[in-house]
Structures are given as C-alpha cells and as structure tokens.
Amino acid sequence: MMTLESVASPASHARLVITVTAYDWWWKVDYTDDANPARNFSTANEIHIPVGEPVKVLLKSADVVHAFWVPQLAGKTQTIPGQTNEQWIQADRPGIYRGQCSQFCGAQHAHMAFEVVAQSFAAFDAWRDAQGRSATQTDAAAQDAHVIAGKKLFDERCAGCHTIRGTDAQGSQAPDLTHLGSRRLIAAGALTNTPEHLLDWIQHAQRIKPEALMPSIALTTSDAAALSAYLATLH
Ligand code: HEC
Ligand SMILES: [Cu+2]
The missing domain is CATH 2.60.40.420 (Cupredoxins -  blue copper proteins)
Known part of the structure; x- marks a missing residue:
C-alpha cells in the first residue's frame, strides 16, 4: 500500500x-x-x-x-x-x-x-x-588503564561496523557512536541508555533484537569493565 x-x-x-x-x-x-x-x-x-x-x-x-x-x-x-x-x-x-x-x-x-x-x-x-566534534577524552580518562584497554577492544571487535570520529574506528554500516552517551535510547528505542543496558545490548543483541545486524558479543568480566569505561567517555 x-x-x-x-x-x-x-x-x-x-x-x-x-x-x-x-x-x-x-x-x-x-x-x-x-x-x-x-x-x-x-x-x-x-x-x-x-x-x-x-x-x-x-x-x-x-x-x-x-x-x-x-x-x-x-x-x-x-x-x-x-x-x-x-x-x-x-x-x-x-x-x-x-x-x-x-x-x-x-x-x-x-x-x-x-x-x-x-x-x-x-x-x-x-x-x-x-x-x-570528534570524540575527546579528559587527560585523566586518556590515561586510565580501563579506558585504554576498552578502546583497544573497541578497535578490534567493533570498529569494522561502527565509527567513533577522531579514532581509527571508521565502520559505516552501524550507528556512529562518537557521542553515544548523549542519546536517551539505544538500539532504535529498544532500551534506555544506561551503562547496564549498553553491556546487556552488546552481549545479547540477538536476544534483545533477534536478527539485528549486530552479533551478540561475548565479553569477559574484565573486557566488559574496560569497554564500559571507554563507552562512558563518549558523551
Ligand atoms: C557486524 C557489525 C557490528 C559489530 C561487529 C558491532 N556492532 Fe554494534 N551495532 C551494529 C548495528 C547494525 C547496530 C544497530 C542495530 C539495531 O538497532 O537494529 C548496532 C548498534 C549498536 C549500539 C546501539 C547504538 C544506538 O545508538 O542505538 C551500540 C551501543 C553498539 N552497537 C555497540 C557495539 C560495540 C561496543 C561493539 C563491539 C563490542 C559492536 N557494537 C559491534 C553492528 C555492529
Ligand atoms: Cu519497518
């Protein structure tokens, strides 16, 4: 119609x-x-x-x-x-x-x-x-071991699809995450944008939105903490 x-x-x-x-x-x-x-x-x-x-x-x-x-x-x-x-x-x-x-x-x-x-x-x-603006970090964040590890993890496992301006992450088939923290909702309204929901989404995208074009990504506890710390700098 x-x-x-x-x-x-x-x-x-x-x-x-x-x-x-x-x-x-x-x-x-x-x-x-x-x-x-x-x-x-x-x-x-x-x-x-x-x-x-x-x-x-x-x-x-x-x-x-x-x-x-x-x-x-x-x-x-x-x-x-x-x-x-x-x-x-x-x-x-x-x-x-x-x-x-x-x-x-x-x-x-x-x-x-x-x-x-x-x-x-x-x-x-x-x-x-x-x-x-491109993504910027305070000096303290740029030197934080969790943030550094999280950024490295992002470059390895997320950057093929997602862009964070000002970094090597330049993927183009997924939402630009440069200012992820400024958004009220994630995954096209599926969840409110909280640190807990972000980790839930990343690890269980296929349960939250079956067939979505993002895989569920397994994270160790320390990977999750590092990624969380890095994503928190993207405001
Ligand atoms: C194969 C491509 C691909 C990979 C790899 C990938 N994503 Fe995604 N991501 C997507 C797509 C596509 C969406 C949009 C899904 C939807 O809403 O239907 C998305 C959505 C998101 C969102 C929600 C953004 C918003 O504004 O709604 C976040 C946060 C996110 N991804 C983080 C990550 C992180 C962190 C990683 C690495 C651990 C990652 N993604 C790996 C494709 C990918
Ligand atoms: Cu539709």
Missing part, C-alpha cells in the same frame, strides 16, 4: 535540512553544514530540531522500503532504496516526539523507533556544536 501523503511544504527556503536514512533496523541521521563542512556529522535514532521552525527531512533507505512516521508531527513517508523522498516536520512546542517505522520491514520492524527532540534554538545549536 502506498502511504505517501501530501504534506504541507512551506514556501520558505528551509534553513535546516536533515537527511535520514533507514537501515534494518535503525535510523541514520545526517546533519550537514554547507558553510562549514567540518560541522557535518552522523548520529542515530535521535533527531534534534529547533522549536517553531519548519525543517526539511530528506528520506532515504539503505536496504528495503521503510516508512518514517512521527504521529504528532508528520504523516507517513516511505523511504525507498535509490530514491530520496521529502517530509517537512515542525514542532511548535519543546518536547520529545516519538517516531516509528510504519512500513513492515522484517523481523525487527517493531523495534525501529526514534525520537525527535524539539528544543530552543540556543539548546539546539549547542547540541549541534557538540555533536560535530
């Missing part, structure tokens, strides 16, 4: 254009700044917008047909491989608006949620600046 709804396209030129790419079973969110490409970045499953401003969302798919839907802000728009669709969203009040894939796309369709965080322009701008 086609669910391409006609949406109001504000006549004004969009000041903010965001590209959202659907993947089995998560959402990649790209912000670009033509005036300053150094500020370009990717994040996942959490879209920030300034309140009261029409925002143009370019919608793509990396694999199959999905559909982007934020019931309180916008109708359903399909994401189709090889094609770019468009959807405008605008929030008139600050808040967190839940979105969901609304086109059946396989095993974890039900766990393909995201959030739109609408905030004041100042707060949005601060978020955008912070997201644009």
Whole structure:
C-alpha cells in the first residue's frame, strides 16, 4: 500500500535540512553544514530540531522500503532504496516526539523507533556544536588503564561496523557512536541508555533484537569493565 501523503511544504527556503536514512533496523541521521563542512556529522535514532521552525527531512533507505512516521508531527513517508523522498516536520512546542517505522520491514520492524527532540534554538545549536566534534577524552580518562584497554577492544571487535570520529574506528554500516552517551535510547528505542543496558545490548543483541545486524558479543568480566569505561567517555 502506498502511504505517501501530501504534506504541507512551506514556501520558505528551509534553513535546516536533515537527511535520514533507514537501515534494518535503525535510523541514520545526517546533519550537514554547507558553510562549514567540518560541522557535518552522523548520529542515530535521535533527531534534534529547533522549536517553531519548519525543517526539511530528506528520506532515504539503505536496504528495503521503510516508512518514517512521527504521529504528532508528520504523516507517513516511505523511504525507498535509490530514491530520496521529502517530509517537512515542525514542532511548535519543546518536547520529545516519538517516531516509528510504519512500513513492515522484517523481523525487527517493531523495534525501529526514534525520537525527535524539539528544543530552543540556543539548546539546539549547542547540541549541534557538540555533536560535530570528534570524540575527546579528559587527560585523566586518556590515561586510565580501563579506558585504554576498552578502546583497544573497541578497535578490534567493533570498529569494522561502527565509527567513533577522531579514532581509527571508521565502520559505516552501524550507528556512529562518537557521542553515544548523549542519546536517551539505544538500539532504535529498544532500551534506555544506561551503562547496564549498553553491556546487556552488546552481549545479547540477538536476544534483545533477534536478527539485528549486530552479533551478540561475548565479553569477559574484565573486557566488559574496560569497554564500559571507554563507552562512558563518549558523551
Ligand atoms: C557486524 C557489525 C557490528 C559489530 C561487529 C558491532 N556492532 Fe554494534 N551495532 C551494529 C548495528 C547494525 C547496530 C544497530 C542495530 C539495531 O538497532 O537494529 C548496532 C548498534 C549498536 C549500539 C546501539 C547504538 C544506538 O545508538 O542505538 C551500540 C551501543 C553498539 N552497537 C555497540 C557495539 C560495540 C561496543 C561493539 C563491539 C563490542 C559492536 N557494537 C559491534 C553492528 C555492529
Ligand atoms: Cu519497518
């Protein structure tokens, strides 16, 4: 069934254009700044917008047909491989608006949620600046044995799929984790973002989201502590 709804396209030129790419079973969110490409970045499953401003969302798919839907802000728009669709969203009040894939796309369709965080322009701008930065660590963290071991483990076991900007981890088929700690939820809304849930996800991804394109990864107790310490630096 086609669910391409006609949406109001504000006549004004969009000041903010965001590209959202659907993947089995998560959402990649790209912000670009033509005036300053150094500020370009990717994040996942959490879209920030300034309140009261029409925002143009370019919608793509990396694999199959999905559909982007934020019931309180916008109708359903399909994401189709090889094609770019468009959807405008605008929030008139600050808040967190839940979105969901609304086109059946396989095993974890039900766990393909995201959030739109609408905030004041100042707060949005601060978020955008912070997201644009590479991962940095305080001197104390950079010298912490757990953090060092965790980073090494990440480079060996996670970097093939995930990027952490500013490090050798440059994988491109999974969420960018540079500012993982800033996100409210993980795994496309499946879990809240706590240290316990992160370790649970990493070790049991296939139990939490069967068939998700991340394997469950066995960790020794000391590996888990090291990885946790490193992931905690990614705020
Ligand atoms: C084979 C590729 C692959 C490997 C290896 C991999 N991941 Fe993932 N990871 C993914 C994919 C794909 C997702 C998105 C899954 C989903 O939500 O459906 C993901 C999601 C995540 C998330 C949730 C991110 C978010 O914002 O929702 C975290 C955290 C994560 N992985 C950490 C790790 C860590 C740590 C390792 C190494 C111990 C690792 N991953 C290894 C592919 C991989
Ligand atoms: Cu879906």
